[in-house]
Amino acid sequence: MINFRPVARVIAILLAVVGVMMWTGVPFSVYYGEDPMPLLLAGALSLLSGGICFLIKNPQGIPIRKREGYMIVVLSWVSMVASGMLPYLFSGVIPTFPEAIFETVSGMTTTGASVLTDIEIQPKGILYWRSLTQWIGGMGIIVLTVAIFPLLGIGGIELFAAEAPGPTSDKLHPRISETAKRLWFIYVGLTAVLFFVLWALGMNKFEAVNHALTTMATGGFSTRNASAGDFSPVIQYALILFMFLAGVNYTVLYLSFKGRFSDVWKSEELKAYSLVVLLLVVLFTVRVYYATGATDLEQSFRDSFFQIVSLITTTGFVSADYTSWSTSLTIICFVLLFLGACAGSTSGGIKIIRHLVFLKNSYLEFKRIVHPAAIVPLRLNGEIVQGRVINHVFNFLLLYLLIFVVGSVLLAAMGLDFRTALGAMATSLGNVGPGIGKVGPVDNFAWLPGHIKLFLSGIMIIGRLEIYTVLVLFTPFFWRLN
Known part of the structure; x- marks a missing residue:
C-alpha cells in the first residue's frame, strides 16, 4: 500500500x-x-x-x-x-x-x-x-x-x-545525496560561467542571466521575440558551445573536470553525439550555402551549426527558419526532434544511447541469424549490456512511437492539419519547442x-x-x- x-x-x-x-x-x-x-x-x-x-x-x-x-x-x-x-x-x-x-x-x-x-x-x-x-x-x-x-x-x-533520464544509472558517488550535490555543482557552475561569458560578449546583465538559465537547462526561452537570431555571431557561437555541453552526460562532464579524459573518451554515446553533430553541420552548411543561394558561407555554417545543436539538445533556440531552407533539410530537422542528446544530460528526446543500443543490437541480429548457436552479446563502452536493459530500450522506443502516432491522430481529429499535428506532437513529446507546420521556428503556440x-x-x-x-x-x- x-x-x-x-x-x-x-x-x-x-x-x-x-x-x-x-x-x-x-x-x-x-x-x-x-x-x-x-x-x-x-x-x-x-x-x-x-x-x-x-x-x-x-x-x-x-x-x-x-x-x-x-x-x-x-x-x-x-x-x-x-x-x-x-x-x-x-x-x-x-x-x-x-x-x-x-x-x-x-x-x-x-x-x-x-x-x-x-x-x-x-x-x-x-x-x-x-x-x-x-x-x-x-x-x-x-x-x-x-x-x-x-x-x-x-x-x-x-x-x-x-x-534521472536514460537507461543507465551511473552514479558519481555511492551516496545518492552526494551524487545530486555534484550534479548540481556542475549545473550551477556552468550556468554562472555562461552568464559571465554572455555578459562579456555584449549581452546586458538581465538578458545574460535569462539566457544562461535557459541554455544550461536546454530550454530555449528567450527574452527576444526573434530568439537567438537577435544577437551577434560571437554570442551565438557561445550559445552553441554551452548548448552542446548541456547535452553531454553529466557523469562525463564530471570526469572531464577531474581530468580523467581516458574515461571520458570511452563513452560511445559521447562519440556518437559528437559525430552526428559534425556530419550534420557539414551536410547542412553545404546544402544551405548552395541550395538557398546564400552569399555568406560563415553565416550558412553558423546557422546550420546553431540549429542542429539546438534541435539535438532539445534547447529550441532559433537563429534561422530551418523550414525555409529546403524540404530535405526540413525532414532531417523533423527527425532530429526524436534524437535527443546524451542520457544523464538536461536534454529531452529519446537520447542517443537508446539509438545506439537499438542500432547495435539490430546489427548483431544479422550475425545471430548466420550463427544461431553463437552467443553474441551486445557491448557498450566495453561492457555487456544486460538483456533486461535491451528489452527496456526496445519497449521504450515502441511506446514512444505509439504515443507519437496516437497523439498525432488525436491532434488531427481536434482540427490540426497533418504537418502541424506531427510537428506539435513531436516537439512536445521530445521537449524541443519549435516543430514544423504552424508550430515551426518562427511560429507560436498561442493560436x-x-x-x-x-x-x-x-x-x-x-x-x-x-x-x-x-x-x-x-x-x-x-x-x-x-
Missing part, C-alpha cells in the same frame, strides 16, 4: 523551494519599476501550500519505496505547475488557465514552446521567472531535493531513479485552442519524465497491495 505521508512531506519541501525561487524575481521587478506583488503573492501561496503539506506527520525511518518515488515525481510536477503558473495569472501576463498551464509546463519540462506573442513587452520579473522555471526543471528539482533528504530521514535512491494546449501539456510531462514514470501510475499493478 502506498504511504502518502512521505509523499506529502517531499511535496511540501518542493513547494517551499519553488516559493523562495519566485521571490528571487522580486529584485528584478523593483529595479525595473514594476509591480512585485504577483511574485510576492505567488511565492507566499506556494510556501503556505508547502507548509500545509508539511504538517502531515511522517514517522522517522519509513523509506520511500519505488511506488512512493514515482508518486512523488508525478505529483511534484503537478504541484510545481500549479504553483508556477500563479505569477502569470496574478500579473495578467497570461490571464487564462489553459495558457498559463501550457507556459508553465513548457518551462518546467524545458520544452520552450510559448503562448506569448510579444515577449519583449512583458514585465522583467515575470520573464525572469519564466526562465527560472526552465532552470528548475533542467536537471530536475527532484534531484536537488534528494541532496537534503538525509535531513528529513528519508532515503532518496528510488526517487532519483524515477527522475491553438485551450483543449489542445492542455493535451500538449500532458504530453510534455510524459516526455520529460520519460513515459514510464507517468504511465505506470495508470496500470493496475501499481495499485495492488503487494
Whole structure:
C-alpha cells in the first residue's frame, strides 16, 4: 500500500523551494519599476501550500519505496505547475488557465514552446521567472531535493531513479545525496560561467542571466521575440558551445573536470553525439550555402551549426527558419526532434544511447541469424549490456512511437492539419519547442485552442519524465497491495 505521508512531506519541501525561487524575481521587478506583488503573492501561496503539506506527520525511518518515488515525481510536477503558473495569472501576463498551464509546463519540462506573442513587452520579473522555471526543471528539482533528504530521514535512491533520464544509472558517488550535490555543482557552475561569458560578449546583465538559465537547462526561452537570431555571431557561437555541453552526460562532464579524459573518451554515446553533430553541420552548411543561394558561407555554417545543436539538445533556440531552407533539410530537422542528446544530460528526446543500443543490437541480429548457436552479446563502452536493459530500450522506443502516432491522430481529429499535428506532437513529446507546420521556428503556440494546449501539456510531462514514470501510475499493478 502506498504511504502518502512521505509523499506529502517531499511535496511540501518542493513547494517551499519553488516559493523562495519566485521571490528571487522580486529584485528584478523593483529595479525595473514594476509591480512585485504577483511574485510576492505567488511565492507566499506556494510556501503556505508547502507548509500545509508539511504538517502531515511522517514517522522517522519509513523509506520511500519505488511506488512512493514515482508518486512523488508525478505529483511534484503537478504541484510545481500549479504553483508556477500563479505569477502569470496574478500579473495578467497570461490571464487564462489553459495558457498559463501550457507556459508553465513548457518551462518546467524545458520544452520552450510559448503562448506569448510579444515577449519583449512583458514585465522583467515575470520573464525572469519564466526562465527560472526552465532552470528548475533542467536537471530536475527532484534531484536537488534528494541532496537534503538525509535531513528529513528519508532515503532518496528510488526517487532519483524515477527522475534521472536514460537507461543507465551511473552514479558519481555511492551516496545518492552526494551524487545530486555534484550534479548540481556542475549545473550551477556552468550556468554562472555562461552568464559571465554572455555578459562579456555584449549581452546586458538581465538578458545574460535569462539566457544562461535557459541554455544550461536546454530550454530555449528567450527574452527576444526573434530568439537567438537577435544577437551577434560571437554570442551565438557561445550559445552553441554551452548548448552542446548541456547535452553531454553529466557523469562525463564530471570526469572531464577531474581530468580523467581516458574515461571520458570511452563513452560511445559521447562519440556518437559528437559525430552526428559534425556530419550534420557539414551536410547542412553545404546544402544551405548552395541550395538557398546564400552569399555568406560563415553565416550558412553558423546557422546550420546553431540549429542542429539546438534541435539535438532539445534547447529550441532559433537563429534561422530551418523550414525555409529546403524540404530535405526540413525532414532531417523533423527527425532530429526524436534524437535527443546524451542520457544523464538536461536534454529531452529519446537520447542517443537508446539509438545506439537499438542500432547495435539490430546489427548483431544479422550475425545471430548466420550463427544461431553463437552467443553474441551486445557491448557498450566495453561492457555487456544486460538483456533486461535491451528489452527496456526496445519497449521504450515502441511506446514512444505509439504515443507519437496516437497523439498525432488525436491532434488531427481536434482540427490540426497533418504537418502541424506531427510537428506539435513531436516537439512536445521530445521537449524541443519549435516543430514544423504552424508550430515551426518562427511560429507560436498561442493560436491553438485551450483543449489542445492542455493535451500538449500532458504530453510534455510524459516526455520529460520519460513515459514510464507517468504511465505506470495508470496500470493496475501499481495499485495492488503487494
